[in-house]
Amino acid sequence: MKLLDGRTAIITGAGQGIGLAIAGVFAAHGARLVVADVNPDAADAAAEALSDSGAQAVSVRCDVTVEEQVEGLVGxxxxxxxxxxxxxSNAGITRDATLRTMTAAQFREVMDVHLLGTWLGMKYAAPHMRERRSGAIVNISSISGKVGLPGQTNYSAAKAGVVGMTKAAAKELAHRGVRVNAIQPGLVRTAMTEALRPEVWQEKLAGVPMGRAAEPAEIGTVALFLASDLSSYMTGAVLEVTGGRHM
Incomplete structure (x- = not known):
């Protein structure tokens, strides 16, 4: 059974990593995709690969911190x-540094992408969903937003903010049939995490009770659950996908 057959889905930050994996899972379940990324070449390549696999997919270059571009993406x-x-809403960046060395620009940049970008997505997507009294919004937070991680005062704050924003929006939109939920991934095997020094990777892995990192598609299947009717009575929920890390 295709859980998103005939439904239209926007995925931001879908040119690579977790976003691309989510797009692949959604495509396998019949979604019509809008692949958004700040890197137009990555967005184009992702949409082309998805189309070659039989999905309906179009690419859009979108900086989620620019209101006009987010409005255009939804349009x-x-x-x-x-x-x-x-x-x-998956688009995200890191600008890790200690509290002592982090610049105000690094702090604002991370907050803008994660908080402003997520808020703008909901602001422009929600009216279309409200009108049809149906829709699902999935915001990608992080376990860093729950526990706080050293060197990530900006990222931890932003991802915690995504959780609060998700719950507030869920309460606003529930009576119009629009559900808003969030995912907090833990350690996920991506190009970014695989670039970590081996000793840092092993240290992080040691904290995962399941003994391994997640594959990006394992975040994709949880996003599929929240986007589909399988979670029809869930809103304002935050699902930790961590292999037990930081539970």
Missing amino acids: TAVGRYGALDVLV
Whole structure:
């Protein structure tokens, strides 16, 4: 059974990593995709690969911190496919540094991408969903937003903020049939994490009771659950996908 058959989904930060994996899972379940990324080449390549696999996919270059671009992204989805059913706000960056050495610019940049970007996505997606009294928004937070990680005062603050924003929006939109939930991934095997020094990787892995990192598609299947009718009575929920890390 294809859980998203005929539904339109926007995924931000979908040119690589977790976002691309989510797009692949959604494509396998029949979604019509809008692949958004600040890197247009990555977005184009992702959409082309998804289309080659038989999915309907279009790419959009979008900086989620620029309001006009987010508004245009939503407009592209509605204009191309006639509706918007799912938004996954996955775009994110890190600018890790200690509290002593982090600059105000590094702090603001991370906050803008994660908090402002997520808020803008909901602001422009929600009206289309409210009108149809149906829709699912999935915001990607991080376990860093629950426990706080050294060197990530900006990222931990932003990801904690995504949780609060998710719950507030869920309360605003529930009566219109729009559900808003969040995912907090733990250690995920991506190009970024695989670039860590071996001793740092092993230290992080040692804290995972399941003894391994997640594959990006394992975040994708949880996003699929929240985007589909399988979670039809869930809103304001925050699902930890961590292999037991920091439980």
